Every structure is written in C-alpha cells, then in structure tokens.
Amino acid sequence: MLAVSEAVLRESCRDLGLEITTRKLDKLLIIKDFIRFYGRSMNLTGALREDSELDAHVIEALQVVALAERLKIRGRWLDVGSGGGFPALVLAAWLGDLNLVLVEPREKRASALELALAKIGRPDARVIRGRLEGSKWRPIDGAALEPGFDAASARAVFSPERWIAEVTPWMKPRGMICLHLNAGDSVPEGSELAGRVDGERWSAVGVWSVPRGTTG
Structure with a gap:
C-alpha cells in the first residue's frame, strides 16, 4: 500500500x-501516517475507509501548493480552521x-497540529487558538493575531463570499x-482572480485582497 501511495503522490x-523531492515525499508520507494513526482519536478528519481517501485530501492540498508556487507566494500565510491538517500541514x-500561522479553536486539535509540525521539522510554524468572527479576532487563552498576511486559506470553514469578507482586514493589499x-x-462576483489550479472535484482558486473602501 505504501508503494502505491508513493506512486499516486508522485504522479499527482x-x-x-510540482517537482517532488525525496525529502518532500517523505514529509507527505509522515503526514499521512500521522493522520491515519491519530485521526480518529484526535478527531482530525471524518472516517477514512481507504488509503485513497487520505491521498485525495493530500492531493487537494497540493493544489494549494501549486497555486502558491505559480503566484510566487512567500512571506506570512494564515490558515484558519486548521484542525484537520489540510492544507496547512502540506503547505508546511x-x-x-x-x-x-495556523488557527484552530479546539485544544486537542491544536495540540495534534503542533505534534505533526514537529514531526515534519516545522516547529517554527505557529499554532494559535481562537476564531475569526465578523472580521474580528476572538482569542482563546490570550493568543494574539497580527494582521498583514501575504496569503490565507480556510478549507471547509466559510462560504467563499464570507471567507473573503472575514479575512480581508487581516491581509496585505493584494494579498492572495x-x-x-x-x-x-x-x-464570487466582484473578486479579482489571481490564479486557479483545477482538479477533478475541487479547485484551489486565488483572489487578490482589496482593502475595504477601495476598488481593484
């Protein structure tokens, strides 16, 4: 099964x-093993009956990586609702x-993310507990969130329209x-397309952030 998964990831x-290296492939496989082992006990994902289902989550996250590479995104990246690990762990x-910066309100999931990041050699990535609500930061345990992000993602947390509204105040002008x-x-209507990476079922689509009160 491991060899099959490696082949699927390389082909994807x-x-x-994306030019995959042995080091990057090893990290992706570490993420898969981590989620397979801890997923149920830490409530990271829904029930995954087949290895191919977990591959699908990784591949969807790789679409986000491909989008970031095409747009040459670097700097600060905010991922909201990171609990399941995708796309945040694959980005890392x-x-x-x-x-x-990974945002996750639930303590158990936040702890799991920190452990997973350590396993792939990214203890520098920051996991904080809190929520974005009404474009305001609602911290848990006093965690601070500083604005000025170059890019942001949130998988299965908000509708596209609401996500753009929630995160725009936290972005740099022309952030992705x-x-x-x-x-x-x-x-969504009124958004400026930055780029997109289409898959069979899902698309990772980037739009440019425009500060409120301005036009693109």
Missing part, C-alpha cells in the same frame, strides 16, 4: 507541475520558507486569498 505532483511540508471551490466554479 507531476500533473500539478512543501514550502519551508513560509511563515505559517485562497478559495476551495467545486471544480469549474467561478469566483
């Missing part, structure tokens, strides 16, 4: 235009120079907001 990276595994859309779906 090739299809996405692939883009070593990103300054990652990543949307997870059904394959072929258009970006």
Whole structure:
C-alpha cells in the first residue's frame, strides 16, 4: 500500500507541475501516517475507509501548493480552521520558507497540529487558538493575531463570499486569498482572480485582497 501511495503522490505532483523531492515525499508520507494513526482519536478528519481517501485530501492540498508556487507566494500565510491538517500541514511540508500561522479553536486539535509540525521539522510554524468572527479576532487563552498576511486559506470553514469578507482586514493589499471551490466554479462576483489550479472535484482558486473602501 505504501508503494502505491508513493506512486499516486508522485504522479499527482507531476500533473500539478510540482517537482517532488525525496525529502518532500517523505514529509507527505509522515503526514499521512500521522493522520491515519491519530485521526480518529484526535478527531482530525471524518472516517477514512481507504488509503485513497487520505491521498485525495493530500492531493487537494497540493493544489494549494501549486497555486502558491505559480503566484510566487512567500512571506506570512494564515490558515484558519486548521484542525484537520489540510492544507496547512502540506503547505508546511512543501514550502519551508513560509511563515505559517495556523488557527484552530479546539485544544486537542491544536495540540495534534503542533505534534505533526514537529514531526515534519516545522516547529517554527505557529499554532494559535481562537476564531475569526465578523472580521474580528476572538482569542482563546490570550493568543494574539497580527494582521498583514501575504496569503490565507480556510478549507471547509466559510462560504467563499464570507471567507473573503472575514479575512480581508487581516491581509496585505493584494494579498492572495485562497478559495476551495467545486471544480469549474467561478469566483464570487466582484473578486479579482489571481490564479486557479483545477482538479477533478475541487479547485484551489486565488483572489487578490482589496482593502475595504477601495476598488481593484
């Protein structure tokens, strides 16, 4: 099964235009093993009946990596609702120079993320507990969130329209907001497309952030 998974991941990276290395592949496999082992006890993901289902989560996250690579995104990246590990852990595994901040309100999931990050050699990535609500930061245990992000993602947390509204105040002007859309779906009206990476079921789509009160 491991060899099959390696082949699937290599082929997916090739299809996405990503140059995979042995080091990056090893980190992806560490993430898979971690989620397979801890997923149920720490409530990281829903029931995964087949290894292919976990591969699908990793591949979807790799679409976000491919989007970041195409747009040459670097600097600070905010991932909200990180508890399941996707795309945050895959971003951490692939883009070593990103300054990652992972937001997760639940203590058990936050602890799991910290452990997973340590296992792939990214203890520098910051996991904080809190919520974005009404574009305001609602901290847990006093965690601070500083604005000025170059990119942001949130998988299965908000609708695309609400996600753009929630995160825009936390972005740099012309920062990239990543949307997870059904394959072929258009970006919300009024958004400026930055780029997209389409898969069979899902699309990783970037739009540029525009500060409120301005136009693109």
